[in-house]
Amino acid sequence: MPSSRFVLTSLALGTLAVVGGCASVPRMSSEECLARAMYFESNRSSEEGMLAVGTVVMNRLESGRYPKSVCGVVGQPNQFAPGVLSKSMGKGRDLAAKTARRVLRGERHPRVEKAMFFHTAGYSYPYSNMQYLTIQGGNAFYDKRRGATVTQRMVAEREEAERAGRLPFNPPQRSEAAAQAVQTPAPAIMRTPVQSSRIARQMTGGKAPSLPPPPGRPAGLDSMSIEDLIQENGG
The missing domain is CATH 1.10.10.2520 (Cell wall hydrolase SleB, domain 1)
Structure with missing residues (x-):
């Protein structure tokens, strides 16, 4: 039976060996x-x-x-x-x-978005919260969302169509910009009221439609056509 001094010495040497081995393993960046x-x-x-x-x-x-x-x-x-x-x-x-x-340095794959999960492409799992985003490098990347609607097969078909030139790639940032453009109403365009011509008055029984005069124009001129103005000024 070994002495207690021998046992303690062996334990000490073993501890030093372990520490020394750990110290020899370089830390990774x-x-x-x-x-x-x-x-x-x-x-x-x-x-x-x-x-x-x-x-x-x-x-x-x-x-x-x-x-x-x-x-x-x-x-x-x-x-x-x-x-x-x-x-x-x-x-x-x-x-x-x-x-x-x-x-x-900050670069990210645009199709992965904020996903934190992936598995080997082609594998399937019986979960309903796997929202697939893209298939890259032999892996299918997905996000966990309640009521997921995009399957791995749908992503594979979409990306195959894109590679074949049948569909353009529409990254998320572009989709958001397009959605904002649709939701933002176009600015209103101010139109100057169109004055009725002599032909228009004849078609309406000699009565010109009642249109408000444009800013800065006398009210008496709102029913006169260009032809009337020329005749009145000796044209």
């Missing part, structure tokens, strides 16, 4: 954590797909309902791909890093 999420969660040759995943990570960070750092969000258990912060990256790593820098 926000850019690397974000790039890793993009790399392992999206098609590694799809810039749009990586940008969409990065947008979800930032949406979670900014929501206040997830960890308060990029690495905390990416490393949260059972949220992203297993080994997302530990596995080695290969081809596509440079694209992921480049896209991560763009996201950290």
Whole structure:
């Protein structure tokens, strides 16, 4: 049976080894954590797909309902791909890093909007609150909304039509501007009253329609045509 001194010495050495091992692991920057999420969660040759995943990570960070750092969000258990912060990256790593820098500077995928969820495209789930927004890089991105009306299939068909040139892409900001333009009434146009001509008076039995004179014009002239004025002035 080992002595108590031997046991304590062994525990101390083990503790130092653990601490030393932890100290040797480099801390990751926000850019690397974000790039890793993009790399392992999206098609590694799809810039749009990586940008969409990065947008979800930032949406979670900014929501206040997830960890308060990029690495905390990416490393949260059972949220992203297993080994997302530990596995080695290969081809596509440079694209992921480049896209991560763009996201950290404020760029977002316009179709993802404020969504914080996605899954592999083509999978289906029996929930009624999945409002699908876009399919990018092999993933279907969705928001959780009560009474969702847009299915994954509808999004796939719409985006296929857009790629084929049958439908234009209408980002949210453009749709909002169009809606405001429809709701805003056009400014009223002031029209000068049209004076009745001699032909018009003949058609109405010699009586000119009663029209108010325009500002600055004497009331006696409101029923006179241009021809009458010319004759009265010796024209």
